[in-house]
Amino acid sequence: MKTSDSVKNLLEILGYPSLYPPQQQAIAHGLLDGKNLLITTPTASGKTLIAIIASIKAFEEGKKAIYLTPLRALAAEKYHDFSIIKQLNGHVTNINIKIASSDFNSSPKRLGEADVLILTNEKMDSLIRRDISWISNVGLFIVDEIHLIGDQDRGPTLEMLLAIIRKISPRAQILALSATVSNSEEIADWLRCDLVHTNWRPTQLLEGVYEGGTTVRMNGGNKIKIPGYSNAALEIAVDSIQNGGQSLIFASTRKRAYSLALKATEIVYKFLNKMEKEKAIRAGRQIRAKGEDVELTANLSEVVFKGVAFHHAGLGTSAREIVEQAFKQGIVKLLVATPTLAAGVNLPARRVVISGILRYNSDAGTNLPISILEYKQLCGRAGRPKYDDIGEAIIVGENGLSPTELYEHYILGEPEPVQSQLMNERALRIYTLSIISTIPGLKLEEIYTIFGKTLSGQQHNKTIMKRKIDSTLHYLEVEDLVKSKNDRYIPTNFGRQSSLLYIDPLTAVEFKKAIAMSTQFKPISEDGVRIHTLAFLQLISSCTDFYPKLPMRKRDYELITTYENQMNGLSCEIGDFEYTRSLLALYEWIHEASDRNLSNRLSIEPGDMHRIVENAGWLARALYQVSKLLRRGDLLKELSELQIRIKFGIKNELIPLVRLKGIGRVRARALYDAGFLDLKMVAEAPEAKLSSVSKIGPNLAKRLKEQLKKEPFLTSSA
Incomplete structure (x- = not known):
């Protein structure tokens, strides 16, 4: 099958009449010729499709493709996006797609059977430390959210991962993706990539600042009239909803997110039609049925009944997924979220409201203004492709902050350049040990060289970098994690095990x-x-x-x-x-x-x-x-x-019972309290007696008896 046919077929399946301009530019710059590319285009401008097209080409050439993403939620989303490949030519193809993160565990050998792998950065890093043989057959590495190299926590992993990939797979194509990289030429130079940069997006983005009273000043000089009510962020969001859109408010804290969502319920509910109200009630009931038995879940279901929701890291997995799906389906008209959502799943809205630009900084111990880069990530959620012609991002300023200064700083300003975070002590400990464990026998100069090929090596003073590496090596030797032998560094058994366990030395x-x-x-x-x-x-x-x-x-x-x-x-x-x-x-x-x-x-x-x-x-x-x-x-x-x-x-007494498939803490406790203290008692009990236990029932009782019959060693090892 020719690649051009694959791309054409893919567009037909997705319902696109043609490629977006960024996709056309990527192909023109050598996407299908194996060229390394750094693609910097706005959110929703088609970067995922570029990655899928490149993956199809790799598959047709008998090579594997790996898609790297910083978050498990994004990995799950991309796995769903990439599944479209299986439908090429109107039938299911033999492309094998797998996903792996701490939520989707799989052995390195089984992962090696995949044609397309969706991995978190940490999972890929862990696999490389295990010396996987199939890495040599990877022809394409797709690196999503490349700007996160500048993140203090996640950045060092991604940066070292790219440095090691370039060393062990020098012929593999690298496709780096991001919505916002102000120093994109520097990053492209480091990765030896051609740069494809465009500001094109499927929906026009308008950005503005709330000036107090009843107006919002938008770029382009026009102003939006907002009804003057008690809460500016809320009324700006509701103004869009009453005109048929959806709104997303970013709040600085979880408490603030719930407070705004609760205040919005009676207002938003008025704009729901009969069918939407019925769907909202079903979604709210689903949250109660599948969510955890806590006040948070009850509060969430109550606001969802009214077409509103809040979203933050405190929500359980099932509740979070129901909210996200309800928002995508238009059941939830207003979503109030903490900024963690901006780095997570794709949930665009016609109007995005940043309710305040101050965030608590734990290092400083006080509230500080967010960066321009973070602001750009937040406003990237504005505009729903296929639904909206424009997307709007509006800042509500804090007391004492001039709207004009906010406008000039955030809307007219350039995002901060991506800066390496690799030279902090923790990162150096982890990755110096990782390098020595992955490539044992390196000389000191070779270790310097590997670090020198990182972004940090390009951005920082070489003498200072070497001094820090020397200090790190001294610590690792003193603590018996590495040792030098014949002027070469090798890991000790303790060091090798520590690296494989993926823990900080x-x-x-x-x-x-x-x-x-x-x-x-x-x-x-x-x-x-x-x-x-x-x-x-x-x-x-x-x-x-x-x-x-x-x-x-x-x-x-x-x-x-x-x-x-x-x-x-x-x-x-x-x-x-x-x-x-x-x-x-x-x-x-x-x-x-x-x-x-x-x-x-x-x-x-x-x-x-x-x-x-x-x-x-x-x-x-x-x-x-x-x-x-x-x-x-x-x-x-x-x-x-x-x-x-x-x-x-669970308590110790339930350990034998949870060895059975389908038995968790609740069912194990029910069995134990009913007198089934171990697996032997379960195996010997009549099926009818077992099925009478609360939470068990006839179907599960039958499966448990069959399992114990097939796996008699369970009763002897319990």
């Missing part, structure tokens, strides 16, 4: 020292077995890799006595002990606290709890592997059980 060292100290403390349970549960959770939740670290509040300290009493008053410390709300949440979680309990007692929302559990599970696995490497067999059983407890949120 500092975390690995903290784990190692804590494990060594554990012999000094001998907490004993009632059956005479050492227990370190609370201490292990403290070690995990306090290490440099753990996130989110939620600080204690005054009332939280009253709970500590309860936890210590639950530990029978025994000392179980490993190192310096420090309580955090995240630690308390983990301890509550593995003692089967409900979502409502965690919310009421600790004010921890489902989305935050999901991240706490996910990160704790990863770090518990790492702690187990470090203990195994250090031959601490006396700790392995407890650490193995702790991993299961963290994953399912």
